Amino acid sequence: MINNEDIIELQDIETIYEGEKIPVIHNINFTVKSGEFISIIGPNGAGKTTLLETINGLLSHTNGKGFVFGKEIKKHKSEIRKDMGYVIQNFEMDPLAPFLCRDIVMSGRTGKIGTFRFTTKKDWDKVWYSMGLVGMVDFGNRPIGKLSGGEFQKILLARALAQQPRILLLDEPFSNLDYAARMQIETLLNRLHEKYGITIVMVSHDLSFVPNRCNRIVVLDKGSILMDGKKQEILKSEIINKIFNGNGKKK
Amino acid sequence: MINFPLSLLAVSILGAVLAGFVCSTMGTFVVRMNLASIGYLMSHAAFAGAAFGLMLSIDPMIGALIFSFLTAIILGPLAEKARLQSNVVIGFLFSFMIALAFIFLNYIPGQAASGTALRILWGSIFSVTYNDLLLLFLLSFVLIVFIIIFYKELVAVMFNRKLAESSGVNTKLFYFTVLFCTGFAVSLSLRIVGGLLVFALIINPTSTAYQFFYDFKKILIFSPLIGIFSCLLGFYLSLMSDFPIGASIVIVSALFFAFAIIISPKRKVNKKKRIRLLKTS
Numbered sequence: 001m002i003n004n005e006d007i008i009e010l011q012d013i014e015t016i017y018e019g020e021k022i023p024v025i026h027n028i029n030f031t032v033k034s035g036e037f038i039s040i041i042g043p044n045g046a047g048k049t050t051l052l053e054t055i056n057g058l059l060s061h062t063n064g065k066g067f068v069f070g071k072e073i074k075k076h077k078s079e080i081r082k083d084m085g086y087v088i089q090n091f092e093m094d095p096l097a098p099f100l101c102r103d104i105v106m107s108g109r110t111g112k113i114g115t116f117r118f119t120t121k122k123d124w125d126k127v128w129y130s131m132g133l134v135g136m137v138d139f140g141n142r143p144i145g146k147l148s149g150g151e152f153q154k155i156l157l158a159r160a161l162a163q164q165p166r167i168l169l170l171d172e173p174f175s176n177l178d179y180a181a182r183m184q185i186e187t188l189l190n191r192l193h194e195k196y197g198i199t200i201v202m203v204s205h206d207l208s209f210v211p212n213r214c215n216r217i218v219v220l221d222k223g224s225i226l227m228d229g230k231k232q233e234i235l236k237s238e239i240i241n242k243i244f245n246g247n248g249k250k251k
Numbered sequence: 252m253i254n255f256p257l258s259l260l261a262v263s264i265l266g267a268v269l270a271g272f273v274c275s276t277m278g279t280f281v282v283r284m285n286l287a288s289i290g291y292l293m294s295h296a297a298f299a300g301a302a303f304g305l306m307l308s309i310d311p312m313i314g315a316l317i318f319s320f321l322t323a324i325i326l327g328p329l330a331e332k333a334r335l336q337s338n339v340v341i342g343f344l345f346s347f348m349i350a351l352a353f354i355f356l357n358y359i360p361g362q363a364a365s366g367t368a369l370r371i372l373w374g375s376i377f378s379v380t381y382n383d384l385l386l387l388f389l390l391s392f393v394l395i396v397f398i399i400i401f402y403k404e405l406v407a408v409m410f411n412r413k414l415a416e417s418s419g420v421n422t423k424l425f426y427f428t429v430l431f432c433t434g435f436a437v438s439l440s441l442r443i444v445g446g447l448l449v450f451a452l453i454i455n456p457t458s459t460a461y462q463f464f465y466d467f468k469k470i471l472i473f474s475p476l477i478g479i480f481s482c483l484l485g486f487y488l489s490l491m492s493d494f495p496i497g498a499s500i501v502i503v504s505a506l507f508f509a510f511a512i513i514i515s516p517k518r519k520v521n522k523k524k525r526i527r528l529l530k531t532s
Contacts, residue, residue: 018332056417078419086417096461096517098283098470099410107407111419119403143465144410156414163418 007167007199008032008055012064015047015054023062024050025223034166037193037200037213039231042220048203049089051220052169055201056086069166082111085160089172090153095145101155102140105131108159130161134188150181157188168192170202174209186211207235259377266379267482267500269387270440271452275478276394277436278457279470280429283409288341289322289330289430291450294437295348296322298446301371301438302355311371312383315441319434327430331423352446374445374497376486387439394432398471401425406467443482445497455504456481462508462515477507 013028025047032038040048053059055068057077066073068080085108105127106119113123131137134154139147147155153173160168173189174182186209193200193213202214210217210231217234219227227234234240281290300318301311326340356368370378398405407415408425416422433453440449456478460470485500492499512518 058413058417078421081417081419084417086414088411088413088417091411096465097410098461098465098467099406100466103406103467104410107403107410107415108418110403110407110415113403115404116400145465159414169417 005034006031006067007034007036007069008201009067010055010064011066013054013061013066014063015050015059016062017059023223025054025220026063027224028054028064030218030225030228032167032199032201034199035197036216037189037211038202038216038218039210039214040201040203040218040220041207041210042205042226044205046205046220047223048205048220049171050223052086052171052201052203056081056084056169078111082163083166085163085165085168087153087156087160087168087170087173090149090156090176093145093147093152097143097145099144100140101136101142101144101147102127102131104144104155105140105158105162108162112163126164127158127162130158131155133161133192134158148181149177150184153177153181153185154188157185161192165198167199167201170200172203172205174204174206182209189213207240210235262379262381262384263376264483264486265384266387266443267376267486267496268479269384269391270443271456271478271480271482271500272475273387273390273394273436274440274444274449274452275456275474275481276391276398276471277429277433278453278455278478279460279467279474280405280409281433281453282457282461284412284426284429286330286429286433287454289326290433290437290453292326292341292344292348293319293322293430293434294450294453295345295352295446297434297437297441297449298371299348299352299355301441301446302352302359302368305359305367305371306355308360312386312438312441315438315446316434319438320431323427323430323434327427331426370442371446373495374441374443374448374500376443376489376496378442383439383442390432390435390439397428397432402468409467443496444500445495448497448501451501451504452478452481455501455508459504459508459511462511462517465517478504481507 009031010028014023014026016023028051040051042048050059054061054066057073057080060074069083071080073080106123109123109126113119128137131140134157136151136154136158139151144155173185177185189200189211190213192198214231217229217231218225219234219240227237281287297315297319300314303318304311304314359368404420404425407418407420408422412422437449440452444452457474459477460474464470464473481504482500485503486496488494488503489496489499
């Protein structure tokens with residue numbers, strides 16, 4: 001359920017990569033209310049991942065002001081991150097990687113538990129609960145490198161959920177997945193939003209997979225916000241047709 | 252086989268065990284964090300540093316520490332931001348460090364220079380001093396405490412640095428801790444294993460353990476065990492055959508690795524999976 005608390009607030013944000021002169025994103029102004037489900041869409045190179053990384057503080061913005069939970073991102077990033085789950089774009093995992101799924105899910109709680117503190121039974125309960133939410137309880141003792149793309153994505157999602165986040169940042173959660181796996185992840189996101197009211201900010205370049213529960217779309221192009229509005233309005237607009245060639249595929 | 256006094260043997264065996272422990276423990280992090288190239292350079296910088304120390308008639312270990320730390324400080328940030336093309340930099344710096352080492356060795360004062368220089372180059376288990384043992388023991392203790400206290404952070408960072416950072420882990424701190432501890436491990440083991448081969452003791456035992464386990468905890472337990480066993484067996488081989496100690500240790504650890512690749516259950520599973528996929532496609 002959406003309430004009036006501005007959980008993310010960005011004012012004139014500009015981010016430039018170290019050693020470069022041209023900003024990847026600029027003049028970014030938008031707020032996210034607690035409980036919203038937002039899709040940030042745009043073609044490759046539009047600055048979507050940079051925007052997510054700026055919100056998380058992984059990238060430091062060079063201009064403007066950014067607030068999460070009412071706290072300035074630059075000054076309080078380690079504090080903010082404890083309540084912000086982040087799922088990075090599906091990456092290829094070494095099949096011999098020496099990690100079990102349960103340990104990866106637990107690693108999501110690292111910041112939350114804090115330095116000089118050991119994991120407790122309570123933490124493990126949260127890990128198994130998160131794995132249950134994504135339907136992966138049976139995979140706890142499986143090696144991470146042996147999972148399919150969809151299963152791996154679910155474990156990354158469970159990792160973020162184990163953090164018990166107030167905000168979930170998802171970077172291309174459907175990329176490199178087959179149709180069935182995409183449907184599973186979409187259903188999962190809809191359920192998480194409906195049942196737990198987590199604020200979700202999702203980045204995607206694919207218009208054909210905008211989850212039902214997503215109520216707002218922000219269109220990003222060439223580093224700035226082109227449109228920001230309700231899903232139905234945005235998807236019908238001509239600008240979207242221009243950017244995505246009218247059929248949901250990138251130009 | 253020559254008969255050695257028991258105390259000398261005990262010091263040498265303890266030195267081999269501790270060097271095996273510190274190097275292969277650091278190996279678990281170096282291998283996983285793709286720091287092999289920078290670690291390789293650090294070990295050769297330590298060799299040049301040891302030669303520099305000998306030239307100035309100071310403890311070679313101090314020279315080794317200074318040179319390996321300087322490498323970590325200068326190249327660490329570059330490697331971290333992926334601005335280091337490892338094959339180019341290794342090609343350039345490896346030869347540069349070795350050239351520096353040979354120049355320094357050439358200027359070592361006194362008649363005993365050639366023997367000392369060779370010990371730094373090939374390693375000599377009997378040149379281990381009580382001071383070396385004490386430092387190796389301290390580093391081993393620090394590493395054990397570090398791993399126990401920061402195990403959860405280490406798993407997070409070893410899996411994916413970006414994800415770990417996004418969850419609130421100070422990954423930069425762990426990255427540089429790993430680099431500096433590797434510098435320590437290399438510099439303290441230099442006299443035993445030798446400057447040219449010490450890096451093999453970091454890579455080989457971990458690579459062997461990787462062939463058998465999917466659990467990072469088991470890698471952290473078995474990699475040092477394989478490292479220690481390689482050192483002890485290498486020491487025995489060196490005594491029996493009069494091979495240089497460093498070369499013996501590396502040969503043993505390399506044989507373990509080769510054997511592990513042949514019998515690795517992980518690779519068998521992957522092979523079966525590939526055959527199954529080929530049949531179905």
